[in-house]
Amino acid sequence: MGFLSIDNVTKSYGAVRVLHGVDIEVEEGEFLVLVGPSGCGKSTLLNMIAGLEEISSGEIRIRDRVMNGVHPSRRNIAMVFQSYALYPNMSVAKNITFGLEMHGTPKDQREAALARVAGMLQIENLLDRKPAALSGGQRQRVAMGRALVRDPDVFLFDEPLSNLDAKLRVDMRTEIKKLHARLGTTIVYVTHDQIEAMTLSTRIAVMSGGHIQQLGTPRQIYDDPANIFVAAFMGSPSMNLLPARLHVSGQGAVAEIADAEGAPLRLPVRGNFAGWDGRAVVLGIRPEALTDPGGADRAARDVVALRNRIDVTEPAGADTFVTTTLAGRDVIGRLRADAEVRAGQIADLAVNMDKAVLFDPETELRIG
Structure with missing residues (x-):
C-alpha cells in the first residue's frame, strides 16, 4: 500500500x-x-x-x-x-x-x-x-x-x-x-x-x-x-525511429535498413524475437548511440562502423549534432564537440546497437 x-x-x-x-x-x-x-x-x-x-x-x-x-x-x-x-x-x-x-x-x-x-x-x-x-x-x-x-x-x-x-x-x-x-x-x-x-x-x-x-x-x-x-x-533530441526488416537465425538477429545511398545495412540486435523473422519492425536509436568512432562507448558489445553522408551540422557547445539519412529518414547523431565533420562530407560514424530497441509497427509496443 x-x-x-x-x-x-x-x-x-x-x-x-x-x-x-x-x-x-x-x-x-x-x-x-x-x-x-x-x-x-x-x-x-x-x-x-x-x-x-x-x-x-x-x-x-x-x-x-x-x-x-x-x-x-x-x-x-x-x-x-x-x-x-x-x-x-x-x-x-x-x-x-x-x-x-x-x-x-x-x-x-x-x-x-x-x-x-x-x-x-x-x-x-x-x-x-x-x-x-x-x-x-x-x-x-x-x-x-x-x-x-x-x-x-x-x-x-x-x-x-x-x-x-x-x-x-x-x-x-x-x-x-x-x-x-x-x-x-x-x-x-x-x-x-x-x-x-x-x-x-x-x-x-x-x-x-x-x-x-x-x-x-x-x-x-x-x-x-x-x-x-x-x-x-522522452529525450531531447528524441529517439530516431526507422522502418526496418528483422532477420532472425541461429546466429542471432539483425535489423536491415538502407543507408544514405540506399544500400542495405544490417545491424545486430539482441533480444527474444521468436516469430519475427522477415517481419517489418521499427528500429529505435537514441542520438547519443549514433556518434563519431572516437566517442563510441568502449564497453559496448555491438558497435557498427558506418560511413554516411552528413547533411547538417549543429555545434552545440559540449556536443555537435549532425543530421544524416538512414532508411530514407532524417536521423540525428550526437558527436563530440571536437568531431571534425561538415555538411556534405562522407563521415565515419559508429552505431551503438547495445542501446537499440525494436517496436511492432502495428501495435507500437516494444518487442524483444
Missing part, C-alpha cells in the same frame, strides 16, 4: 472520458512526475488528488485514508500553481503565513515557520515586498514557501516553472531538487517538459490520451521505453 494510492481512477465530463483507469502507488518521500503533452490528463489527475476535481470512479487514498469527496482543506496537501496565485495586496510574509492564520495557528508558530522557510528559500530580504515588486523566480519561491510552511503530507506542483525563462528554469529545477533531498517530502509534479521530468523525478508516469503509457524510473523510461510514444516523447 502506497503513501498516496491512485486506484483505477477515471474522470469523465459527460460522455467524454479524459482519464482511463489510472493506477499509481506513490511511496512516502517519492518524487513522482506526471509528464505528457497538453491535454493528456496530467493536470486533471493532479487536481483530483488536490480535491479540485471530482473523481468519476476509483479511489484516491493518502495515508490509507480515502480522499473521495473530502474537501481540499481537509486533505493536508499543498499546491504550487503555474500562475503562482499570490495575493497582490499582501506582503510576501503575509502570503506565506495566510493559510496558517486561517487555520488558527498561533502567531509565534506562524513566525517560526515563516523564518524557517524564508531561510530555506533564501527570501528573507523579500518578506516586506508585495508580489508586484518581485521577479518571476522570486514569486515562484514565495509560492513554494506558502506550500512548505504548512508541512503537508503531499506537495502538488502544477507546471510551476513554465512561466520562467530558460536559465531560471534550470536554476529553479536545482532548487526544487535540493529541497526534496533536504526535506524528504512526497511530491507529485506535473510538467510537459521531459527534461524537467528526467532531472527531478524518482519515478515518471508518462501520459497520453488519459492513459499511463509507462511508469518507471527515469533510466527505465529512457533506456527501455514501453512503446513508440514514450520513445519519441
Whole structure:
C-alpha cells in the first residue's frame, strides 16, 4: 500500500472520458512526475488528488485514508500553481503565513515557520515586498514557501516553472531538487517538459490520451521505453525511429535498413524475437548511440562502423549534432564537440546497437 494510492481512477465530463483507469502507488518521500503533452490528463489527475476535481470512479487514498469527496482543506496537501496565485495586496510574509492564520495557528508558530522557510528559500530580504515588486523566480519561491510552511503530507506542483525563462528554469529545477533531498517530502509534479521530468523525478508516469503509457524510473523510461510514444516523447533530441526488416537465425538477429545511398545495412540486435523473422519492425536509436568512432562507448558489445553522408551540422557547445539519412529518414547523431565533420562530407560514424530497441509497427509496443 502506497503513501498516496491512485486506484483505477477515471474522470469523465459527460460522455467524454479524459482519464482511463489510472493506477499509481506513490511511496512516502517519492518524487513522482506526471509528464505528457497538453491535454493528456496530467493536470486533471493532479487536481483530483488536490480535491479540485471530482473523481468519476476509483479511489484516491493518502495515508490509507480515502480522499473521495473530502474537501481540499481537509486533505493536508499543498499546491504550487503555474500562475503562482499570490495575493497582490499582501506582503510576501503575509502570503506565506495566510493559510496558517486561517487555520488558527498561533502567531509565534506562524513566525517560526515563516523564518524557517524564508531561510530555506533564501527570501528573507523579500518578506516586506508585495508580489508586484518581485521577479518571476522570486514569486515562484514565495509560492513554494506558502506550500512548505504548512508541512503537508503531499506537495502538488502544477507546471510551476513554465512561466520562467530558460536559465531560471534550470536554476529553479536545482532548487526544487535540493529541497526534496533536504526535506524528504512526497511530491507529485506535473510538467510537459521531459527534461524537467528526467532531472527531478524518482519515478515518471508518462501520459497520453488519459492513459499511463509507462511508469518507471527515469533510466527505465529512457533506456527501455514501453512503446513508440514514450520513445519519441522522452529525450531531447528524441529517439530516431526507422522502418526496418528483422532477420532472425541461429546466429542471432539483425535489423536491415538502407543507408544514405540506399544500400542495405544490417545491424545486430539482441533480444527474444521468436516469430519475427522477415517481419517489418521499427528500429529505435537514441542520438547519443549514433556518434563519431572516437566517442563510441568502449564497453559496448555491438558497435557498427558506418560511413554516411552528413547533411547538417549543429555545434552545440559540449556536443555537435549532425543530421544524416538512414532508411530514407532524417536521423540525428550526437558527436563530440571536437568531431571534425561538415555538411556534405562522407563521415565515419559508429552505431551503438547495445542501446537499440525494436517496436511492432502495428501495435507500437516494444518487442524483444
